[in-house]
Amino acid sequence: xxxxxxxxxxxxxxxxxxxxxxxxxxxxxxxxxxxxxxxxxxxxxxxxxxxxxxxxxxxxxxxxxxxxxxxxxxxxxxxxxxxxxxxxxxxxxxxxxxxxxxxxxxxxxxxxxxxxxxxxxxxxxxxxxxxxxxxxxxxxxxxxxxxxxxxxxxxxxxxxxxxxxxxxxxxxxxxxxxxxxxxxxxxxxxxxxxxxxxxxxxx
Numbered sequence: 708x709x710x711x712x713x714x715x716x717x718x719x720x721x722x723x724x725x726x727x728x729x730x731x732x733x734x735x736x737x738x739x740x741x742x743x744x745x746x747x748x749x750x751x752x753x754x755x756x757x758x759x760x761x762x763x764x765x766x767x768x769x770x771x772x773x774x775x776x777x778x779x780x781x782x783x784x785x786x787x788x789x790x791x792x793x794x795x796x797x798x799x800x801x802x803x804x805x806x807x808x809x810x811x812x813x814x815x816x817x818x819x820x821x822x823x824x825x826x827x828x829x830x831x832x833x834x835x836x837x838x839x840x841x842x843x844x845x846x847x848x849x850x851x852x853x854x855x856x857x858x859x860x861x862x863x864x865x866x867x868x869x870x871x872x873x874x875x876x877x878x879x880x881x882x883x884x885x886x887x888x889x890x891x892x893x894x895x896x897x898x899x900x901x902x903x904x905x906x907x908x909x910x
Contacts, residue, residue: 742802743839745784747849748795750809750835757790758820758831762870767819768793769871771812779804785853787872789860794853796840809835847893855895 765788782798817831857869
C-alpha cells in the first residue's frame with residue numbers, strides 16, 4: 708500500500724541518502740518551516756485503517772489534543788476527525804512543542820485503543836505532516852478544506868452533518884452568512900489534491 712515498500716532495497720537506500728543531502732531526516736517527513744504562527748496538521752492511521760470509526764474514539768482524540776494543547780499554549784482553531792485521519796489548524800508559539808504534543812496524544816490513544824481491541828503492540832499511527840500557513844487566503848482556504856473533508860471522502864453529504872468537526876462552533880459563533888462568504892471568497896479548487904495518496908502513505 709505504501710509506495711516506498713515497493714522499491715528495491717538499493718532504491719530505498721538511495722532515497723534516504725537524497726533526503727539527507729537535502730537536509731531532511733532520512734525517513735520522517737521534513738519540517739522545513741519552523742517559525743510560522745499557524746500550521747495545518749494532518750495525521751493518518753497506519754495503512755489508513757479506520758481505528759476512529761467509533762464516534763467515542765474521534766471524541767477521545769479531540770479531548771486528548773485539547774488537554775495537551777492547553778498545557779503547552781497550543782491553540783486549536785479548526786478541526787475534523789475522520790475514521791482514519793484528522794486535520795487540525797493550530798496556532799503554534801513553539802514549534803518544538805508541537806511534535807512532542809503529537810507524540811503524547813498518539814501514544815495515549817494507541818495504548819487505549821489497542822487495549823480495547825486486545826491488540827497490544829499494534830501500530831496505530833503512521834506519520835503527521837505540518838504545513839505552514841503563509842497568508843490570510845491560505846488560512847481561510849485551509850479552514851474550508853478542513854470542514855469540507857468529510858464530504859470529500861464520501862463520509863457525509865454535507866459538512867454540517869459530520870462530527871466531530873469545528874464547523875458547528877463556527878456556525879454558532881460566526882453564523883451561516885459568514886461561513887457562506889468564506890466559501891465564495893476562498894474556494895478549494897484543487898487545494899489538498901493528492902495529499903492522502905502521497906504525504907501520508909510514504910513518498
